[in-house]
Amino acid sequence: MTEVTTEENIAEKARIGAPSIPGLTEEGETLAPAQTAASPLGGDAAKAHSHGGGYGIPDSSRAGRLTSYRLEDFPAVKGTEEEWRFTPLKRLGGLHKDVLDGAAPAVAVEAPEQVRVETVGRDDARIGSAGIPEDRVSANAWAHFAEATVVTIPSGIALDERVLVTLTGAGLAAAAQHVVIVAEKGARGVVVLQHVGAAIVSENVEIVLEDGADLTVVTLQEWTDESVHASSQQVKIGRDAHIKHIVVSLGGSLVRMTPTARFAAPGGQAELFGLYFADAGQHLEQRTYVDHAQPNCVSNVLYKGALQGKDARTVWVGDVLIQKQAEGTDSYEKNQNLILTDGGRADSVPNLEIETGLIEGAGHASATGRFDDEHLFYLMARGIPEDVARRLVVRGFLNEIIQKIGVASIEEHLTEAVERELDAGEN
Known part of the structure; x- marks a missing residue:
């Protein structure tokens, strides 16, 4: 493949210190009051559940995107919106518009004895600690999940064995799922989310790293051919903490992954890796977002995809925002796609926004091609x-x-x- 590396503002929508209008989205639409909407828990809970950087900043194109716990704050999805323009809505299984009243995939956890595994209700204080829904599908899952699985690696514990969370779908009735993973202060470990079976599910995964934690999260999508999966995975990174987040999408009719990493304190590191292999008729979509809202943080994004067969389709959109207070940032993102047969299509869109020049470095690269x-x-x-x-x-x-x-x-x-x-x- 021929690779073109871009170190400056040449991506499709990249902006470096571009002026903007407070109160408007990227598309020029007026933001609703729900920019700081209340939690479904109500009152003080909404404020308590707004953590990390970059929420509801109207003068920044990516950070100013609407975030809310309330489904009604998100307008109906038309497919022309920036975040939906590549997604075939007719194949989304109603996750963007229907009541998600199907049975959520069954959860089974294999973990060392030091790990705490809990099933909790919606009022648990840890729910909402890593992120707020950023699109209607995620908000729909928030509105309809009944209980959540919380996996906690206690403070100071370094696990020798991986934690395996198996989520097994048993039907094609649209459902909502919620998982919370917490690595307490100084904890180290590996957590694997393995998605198997048949399902139509919108999933919210919250990942919280307290100060000094070092966590690897691997999420495997190995669904049956008819399955539909939309997963919002939001990571909150504490001081000097390190996250390695790896997405592997192989199975399913339509799989849409939206990993987000936000730095909540200085000194954090985020590595976001992905692998996807699309066969005939599959739609595998990845949208990464790294929000540098703190100084002296490092991020590295690398996603690789392969396509084979008629109408195999992959999408990768990578957003990196370096806010004006994030001095000393070092950031890079890269996407590569290998098309193995005729009839496939790969879309690759790196976006880089820089609001301060006092950084160590920032760049992106994208390459799509056939065999060398x-x-x-x-x-x-x-x-x-x-x-x-x-x-x-x-x-x-x-x-x-x-x-x-x-x-x-x-x-x-x-x-x-x-x-x-x-x-x-x-x-």
């Missing part, structure tokens, strides 16, 4: 058949993400899953 003929020629010249050579190229391309997980059993599982995807493409 030189790589294939090099392998085939050494006696490797073309079909085997193509497999080697794909393995090497995607393995960069797989090896970042750091859990041997999960890495082996995903390597085998990629092999199955390649097998399916040859049949």
